[in-house]
Amino acid sequence: MGTGNERGDVMKFQIAGALCTLMIAGGSYAYAQTANRQNADALESELKNRALTRAAVDPAPVGEAAKETVESAVNWIEMRTALALTARREVAAQQTATRAVSRPPGMRAAPAETFKSVVVREVNLTRLPLLAPEGPRVAGTLKVYSLGDSYSATAEVEDGVSMRMSGSRRKIVVGERPAALARMRAMRAQEKPLASLETPYVVTRSDSSTDLSFSKFGAGYVLSLMCDDPADARCADDAFIVGLASNIMLLNPEAGGQ
């Protein structure tokens, strides 16, 4: 058992120790903050030194302008063939299925009049095959906005997931420049076959959406999914978006004449 004095000494030691620790920690923190500020300041001034400016008079052009916008010829015959192909696949599946009738991937006609929130005039204005994914919630919430040579269809897919499907028959020609070609090649290298439309697709994702892009019938399409949480498996994995793109509705099956 220690005396009162001994306990006092121990306490003094403990207090002094705590004070030392606090002062060293405080000093280290201040030092670390300073080091951070100095790093940041050095970085900021390096960025400023590296930055480019624009001449007020007779400026050089910025970047490389895209060359032109061209209009694709839509392959309406291919569109009708794709509809017929899905019908044949369904017949074949019904003949071979033993218990449950399996539904093969494909594109099916779903006339605009069958959707309560779709304005038929918007669909009739559209000069390319107007595609949108199937789904019970999609059917009830689908809206279409047309600009003639391009369109977008939007809908709720499930709780926490909405979608936008856009198509365009106009293409921007960026030219055969190495950076653009390298990027396109890198994306093409990731392509996989989309069974429903017999065309390659590529999926990209960011914080704001997961996108599945493909071209078909001469037009370009992109299906985008917006999840509340980008880490949601429906956006983070390919399966959900590929599943949606595997059963595609064609809202203007009569377009393009005979």
Place this chain on the structure above:
Amino acid sequence: MRIDRASERGNAASWLLALLVIALLIGGWFWLQGKSGSPSNGEPPADDGPPSDEQDGPENGPADPDDEPAEPPALVDEDGRVFSYLPVGDLLPNSGPGLADDTVYRSDILFPTEDAVYLNSQVYRYGGMNGALNGMNGAQCDARNYDYPWQDTFCEKRDRNQPLCPGGGHEGLDIRPHTCAKNTHWAVAVEDARVIDVRRHWVTLQTEDGTLYNYLHLKMDALEVAEGDLVAKGDRIGMISDNFFKSDGTSVPTTTHLHFEMYENYVASPGDDPLFTKVNPYVTLVAAYDRKLRAE
């Protein structure tokens, strides 16, 4: 025994004193180091008036007579600040690979804001989640966030790999408004277009050419447009804010900025099958800002 105890106490007191002196010296040294050479941590910039031009970046002032021939005058913004920008794909250290694409996809668009703005990272600078990676500790309203040069944030690092941004993930550009004041500065339509989606925290426009423009984080309950509207180039869409909602209306915190995205349906040669994806709008926006500052 008592003598031993007394000497022990004496020793303890000396140790105590020595420790305190050492701590004082170390703490004092760190403190002095901490004081010297540390600029004040920038606070929100004043909402009006051009800031003093004390940066050591490119300037427009008279050249030293002993120097090489004078640089031609540089383009300045409405505040008289020299507009400067880092090259496309030149991101902050530790913030991802970027995507160096110098294509001006749309040569005649209007810049998407009414006022002068600052393109830079919301995540890897002052006030951002990863600001500390570059020593940029501070608040989003730090004056250094509201300054040139612009910096590209396309393919800034997020948590997933993807074909367009290997090791990256931010497929848009982040634009800080003229000041840190939210719900004050306007975002405008860059082209004649149709409003094809207004949902959660975004407004999406589409043009006849198929181009899609996404405007994120505007003040969604005070938009100037509605779904289905036709908008003309320059029409106000909404005020730049920090709106970020889940579909049930839950709010997610973010900084005050316009996240701007652009999708193109593009090919290398006219006969190719197109790719319809997001593209890096950085150089397109540099060109549009250049025209804006020249009032073209």
